[in-house]
Amino acid sequence: MISESIITIKGLTKDFPVGSGYFRALNEVNLEFGRGEFAGLIGPSGSGKTTLLNIIGSLDTPTKGEVIVLGKDISHLNSQESASLRKEKLGFIFQSYNLLPVYTVYENVEFPLLLLNLPETERKKMVMEALEWVGLTQKVKSRPSMLSGGECQRVAIARAMVKKPIIVLADEPTANLDAENSHHILRTMATLNQELNTTFIFATHDEKVISYLKRRITLADGSLVSA
Amino acid sequence: MxxxxxxxxxxxxxxxxxxxxxxxxxxxxxxxxxxxxxxxxxxxxxxNARFITGHMKIMTRAYSLDKDQLPNDLAITGSNELTDSLNSRFQEAGWYQRIRFGGLIDVSGSNGETRAQGPVFGIGIDLISGNREEIKRLNLETSVKSGHLPRKAGEILISNEFANKLKVRVGDKVTLIGSTMNGAMAMYNFTIAGTVEFGTSSLDRGTILTDLIDAQAALDMEDACSEIVGYQKTGYYDDELASGIEDCFNELYSKEDDEFSPVMSRLSEDNQMAxxxxxxxxxxxxxxxxxxxxxxxxxxxxxxxxxxxxxxxxxxxxxxxxxxxxxxxxxxxxxxxxxxxxxxxxxxxxxxxxxxxxxxxxxxxxxxxxxxxxxxxxxxxxxxxxxxxxxxxxxxxxxxxxxxxxxxxxxxxxxxxxxxxxxx
Structure with a gap:
């Protein structure tokens, strides 16, 4: 039973054109996510996990069906509105960290707040708080090239969390990390989920991640197997 | 941001x-x-303006039609009076008589036989009167490679390359063989005062510079010249000014039915210059x-x-x-x-x-x-x-x-x- 529904997916189908035909990545998916969930989309490569995550994140649109995220129908958002949704309510964590290499740790984490036009003093407070969550307050002036993979992913988590989004979408966040760093990262995210009541949705086939999930949604060939 | x-x-x-x-x-x-x-x-x-076209140029109508042939039989006569008139009427420019001529330069050996010979393009300009405008304009002082500028009648400058080809040196005598204004054969002896490098291949190939009076004497062109060139006193060519002077001159001096009447053209009307x-x-x-x-x-x-x-x-x-x-x-x-x-x-x-x-x-x-x-x-x-x-x-x-x-x-x-x- 979901307490406060923030994502509702009904009859979601996504086709990608391939040659003269198309490839069906998602087929009639129905799902619902509540506030504060720690859920994961599980399945092998090509099962549609990333496609589903992209549509929830308003980076892509459905071919058919309805996806309502925080009260907004993704199919009907224009470019500005979907950008605004991502800017204010969503956080992303990527497999390969994707930190901006020319900026320091502090500046990378500050970036989402600049888009929100927050004053500098407030930005500073929020950045330092986020870096404290991930234990990197000593590395504020370091560039990504000076950090380990685990530290880079912690910076990425801080960047995703700094604006305190309602939903964080994490696509294979531990794929490039060793076991120790993976557990560290996952513990951090689990703690933030508890403390900030942020909804985390993972796309993963990593057993370590799966072991931390409170809800497991299995996909196979674009269809929902279990939710 | x-x-x-x-x-x-x-x-x-x-x-x-x-x-x-x-x-x-x-x-x-x-x-x-x-x-x-x-x-x-x-x-x-x-x-081109300095050596050939001037900013403005006056020739007779007949000369202007065949100017590339250097037809001095169609040259301007009474050129001194016309030049004085130009200098007083059109003071925005300076006016200078020139004679352009073609011929052969013959270099004789010690026994008087021809030692070397070559076709020559000659320009007669004011070199020794004391007015140094033309010398400055053609940058002759710094172009002299050996010898000196002509100081007296009968002295010429010869292009350095041409002098080397003819194997002549400063002080040697050469004979210009050409045609007088009246169509007779002209033979006139000159002494080489100096060699010059004009800095342009077409002149360096074979050119002599004589004083205007010498050229007039050699070609029987007393009080006559091939052309009168005008240079604007600003030093730069101004087509609008040249056009105004040209229109005024042609209205005053030029007669369409008289092929020996002078006619003015400006630099931008010269075929190549245009x-x-x-x-x-x-x-x-x-x-x-x-x-x-x-x-x-x-x-x-x-x-x-x-x-x-x-x-x-x-x-x-x-x-x-x-x-x-x-x-x-x-x-x-x-x-x-x-x-x-x-x-x-x-x-x-x-x-x-x-x-x-x-x-x-x-x-x-x-x-x-x-x-x-x-x-x-x-x-x-x-x-x-x-x-x-x-x-x-x-x-x-x-x-x-x-x-x-x-x-x-x-x-x-x-x-x-x-x-x-x-x-x-």
Missing amino acids: IRFLFKGLLRDRQRSLLPVIIVASGVFLTVFLHSWLTGVMQDGIEL QLLAYSGKFSGIMIAVFILAMSVVLWNAGLLGGLRRYGEFGLRLAMGESKGQIYRSQFYESVMVGIIGTIAGTILGLAASWYVETYGINLGGIMKNATMMFPSTFHARITPAAFYIGFIPGLVSTVLGTMLSGIGIYKRKTSQLFKELEA
């Missing part, structure tokens, strides 16, 4: 230093080539257009490659909540910054190189040795006011245009595609 982006731009050399170098290089080439071509054209025009003047005006425009096109392609590619390299960054920024429009605008601002910095750097370098070539010149005499048109052997650049801003057209416009064109890819690609490239 602007400060944030600017910081990134400065730190990422592939986004700042490399494009600035590309833009600066293109602008450098544009500025330098503009100055160089302007200099070459103007050097050519001025050289083309050269037209080219010099259009050439810069064509060159700038070609450069804008070429640089747009280069910078478009640079922008495209830079853009492709940054699709990952764009994907991230989209995920963070920036809109495509914001990213496109930030690219625009970046390209404006890169364009301005690159253009200023390129313009400074271009002006420095142009100044060097303006001062010292580049000697291309070897290439120009067979030229039939008069061009200087040493080419100089000429820095004009346009050189200070011409680089902004390709430097700024093309850079921004190239970036804008490559940036369209952001709009053409789906957000999810950019996002996938981020993950690639």
Whole structure:
């Protein structure tokens, strides 16, 4: 039973054109996510996990069906509105960290707040708080090239969390990390989920991640197997 | 946000230093080539004006029709009076009589037989009267390679190359064999006072300079001359002024039904000069257009490659909540910054190189040795006011245009595609 529904997916189908035909990545998916969930989309490569995550994140649109995220129908958002949704309510964590290499740790984490036009003093407070969550307050002036993979992913988590989004979408966040760093990262995210009541949705086939999930949604060939 | 982006731009050399170098290089080439071509054209025009066409030229109507044949039987008579009249009526210019003639130079041996002979082009100008205007105009003092300028009647200057070919030296006597104004054979002895290098292959091949009075004596042209050339006192050719003087003169002095009446033409009406003047005006425009096109392609590619390299960054920024429009605008601002910095750097370098070539010149005499048109052997650049801003057209416009064109890819690609490239 979901307490406060923030994502509702009904009859979601996504086709990608391939040659003269198309490839069906998602087929009639129905799902619902509540506030504060720690859920994961599980399945092998090509099962549609990333496609589903992209549509929830308003980076892509459905071919058919309805996806309502925080009260907004993704199919009907224009470019500005979907950008605004991502800017204010969503956080992303990527497999390969994707930190901006020319900026320091502090500046990378500050970036989402600049888009929100927050004053500098407030930005500073929020950045330092986020870096404290991930234990990197000593590395504020370091560039990504000076950090380990685990530290880079912690910076990425801080960047995703700094604006305190309602939903964080994490696509294979531990794929490039060793076991120790993976557990560290996952513990951090689990703690933030508890403390900030942020909804985390993972796309993963990593057993370590799966072991931390409170809800497991299995996909196979674009269809929902279990939710 | 602007400060944030600017910081990134400065730190990422592939986004700042490399494009600035590309833009600066293109602008450098544009500025330098503009100055160089302007200099070459103007050097050519001025050289021709100094030696051949003048800013304005008076000939008889009949002479003007066959002027390339140097038909001195159709020369101006009563030239002294006409010159005085011109000097008093048209004081915006100075007026000088000249005789142009062709013939043979014969060099005799110790027994009086011909030792060497060659066709010659001669110019009779005022060399020894004490008025040094023509000497200055033709830059003769610094062109003398050996000997000295003629000091008395019967002395000539001979082009250095021609003297070497004839194996004559300063002090040797040579005989001009030609045709008098009346069509009789002319033979006149001269003494070589000095050898000169005119700096233009067509003159250096075989030219002598005589005093006007000597030429008149040699060719039976007393109180006559081939042409009267006029030079505007500003030192620069002004077509509008020349046109006004020309109209006034022709109305007063020229009669259409009298082939021996004088007629004035101006520099821009000379066949070769007209083309050269037209080219010099259009050439810069064509060159700038070609450069804008070429640089747009280069910078478009640079922008495209830079853009492709940054699709990952764009994907991230989209995920963070920036809109495509914001990213496109930030690219625009970046390209404006890169364009301005690159253009200023390129313009400074271009002006420095142009100044060097303006001062010292580049000697291309070897290439120009067979030229039939008069061009200087040493080419100089000429820095004009346009050189200070011409680089902004390709430097700024093309850079921004190239970036804008490559940036369209952001709009053409789906957000999810950019996002996938981020993950690639």
